[in-house]
Amino acid sequence: MAERSDTPDTNTPPQPLLDDEQLDRLDDFLDSDQVDEDALDLISAHGFLVALAVAPSEVPPTQWLAELFQGEPRYVDDAERDEIITLLTRLRDNAVAVLEQGGLPELPFELTLGGEPAEDTPIGDWCAGFMEGVFSDESAWFQDDEEAAATLLLPFMLLSGLFDDEPDMAELAKDQARQESLVVQLPELVLDLYLHYRVPSETPKPKPRKKTPSKGKQR
Template identity: 70%
Template sequence: MSDTPPARPQPEPLLDDEDLDLLDDFLDSERVGEDALDLISAHGYLVALAVAPRDVEPAAWIAELFQGEPVFSDDAEREQILGLLEQLRRNAIAALEQGLLPELPFELTLDSMAPEETPIGDWCAGFMEGVFLDEAAWFEEDEEATATLLLPFMALSGLFDDEPDMAEFTANTSRLDTLVGQLPELVLDLYLHYRVPPEAPKPKPRRKQPAGRGPGGGKGNRKR
């Protein structure tokens, strides 16, 4: 019997390269506001919406992503761009529901750089924007467990560097490198936390009673 550990499953692409390029061109164009999310941040944002414990109305998450109304050339382009964004979110849900790991649009390595200087930081910042959109829902059930599961995304986002506890956490560069490599698994862990109910305790087996005896130990009533 081989002791070789099972191979890590290949991450699941959430959109093909052509669709990602199309979104990238649009989100990087002058037709969206300066504060709109770029492709990497939008990817993290939409994956967070796929994980979220409850759905957010499309009008709300679209407005937050674009930070204003983008300029579409026509209705067909509007339908195409918004459709691709929704497709990315739905594909993330479908992959996570099957226990698959989402493919992230960057290399899972910091290369000795600070997270906020890399696409990793941008993606995690986008993910946290998705959390902020309905923060109460994320922390409603088990605040401590949620905070623990979100800590890697918070640490890598660079949004919380001014907090003393976070500065101490992110000072450990080897820890950050490990978290980056685990990002797809951490996304799946969060999804399972919200979507898979805890197992109910198994009922204890009832002790069999001797034949002919009732619950009180005396003879039971017999049918005549």
Template identity: 75%
Template sequence: MSDTPQPEPLLDDEQLERLDDFLASERVGEDALDLIGSHGFLVALAVAPSEAEPSAWIAELFQGEPAFGDAAEREEILGLLERLRCNAIAALEQGLLPELPFELTLDGLPAEETPIGDWCAGFMEGVFLDEPAWFEEDEEASATLLLPFMALSGLFDDEPDMAEFIGDGTRLEGLVRQLPELVLDLYLHYRVPPETPKPSPRRKKPAGRRKA
């Protein structure tokens, strides 16, 4: 049997469909994240080293206030989004992998033309919400761990240092298959403190001979 844990759904199919219907409706602005982008965004918030205020991330996700039908619908939709974030935290805390809402393959397409690119772009939007917090402890390690999400998001294609990375289709396909594990790696990076070496026991000095 494989030691790799099975992906954990963050919402059930009915809940995802309800969110999808609302986020795709005309009551949400054109610049708001869709279901796939919102999923990536909220998983990033679950991983983030600092907790964002709900008012801040809701405004970023919707790019304004949607035209909710009434207070009950507002509570329902925001409750589903918060549940997705909290379920991601609970899964990652137990060492489980988040189930992502797409097939883990590019099928030879550029990442930005697939749901994978949309999800990673949403994830990076979650990083941008408080970018300094992601890099203040160990900038080099954080940048390395975030590189796959950056490469697959399509947001950094113009960066000179990214060209060679993005151009390696086989490498990108491998990263796509590893996305759930990469999310868990990031979470552990921010949540599990590095082990400090145990102090070596002090050797006793041999007793000197007593003088006659």
């Protein structure tokens, strides 16, 4: 099990959660007429499934598949259905495996906004998908320590563009340099969330008892 640490191990490069061929297969399917037009695309689905890997509660597959697809896709046959669901589940499970070892997940985009507003980039789409994963069981994310959860989730909320109507968030969104800094840190921020929710804090070592001076030495 990964050990809680304030500084993630960044010596190891981020780990891909699926290979290029598997990502292309999912991309083609999610971009096809076989799914509802409101279904998540590959980038958003990636963020959604990484959030499920981090989540403090287990969301049933029937629930998260319905949310990802916004209904039931028009599969060609049972074999295609099994193939797609297996790939989606594998992406989530691989994220758990990487994070469990204290590794960083590879994200499917360059970690830079290039001067663009976050919501106009794949980064914004990924973070919006991540927040959809949070919304799947929002109470579980905030029930134990609402303040800590809000702090850890703030970068994802900010970059998603979903909360720009809130004055405080709109003000933060104007700081392009801050957003660029958060984008670079996204893999580490995901690991921070995983450690917060999935890895218990280290048990403090018991403090040694103070020795009571013997009566003969008391003044």
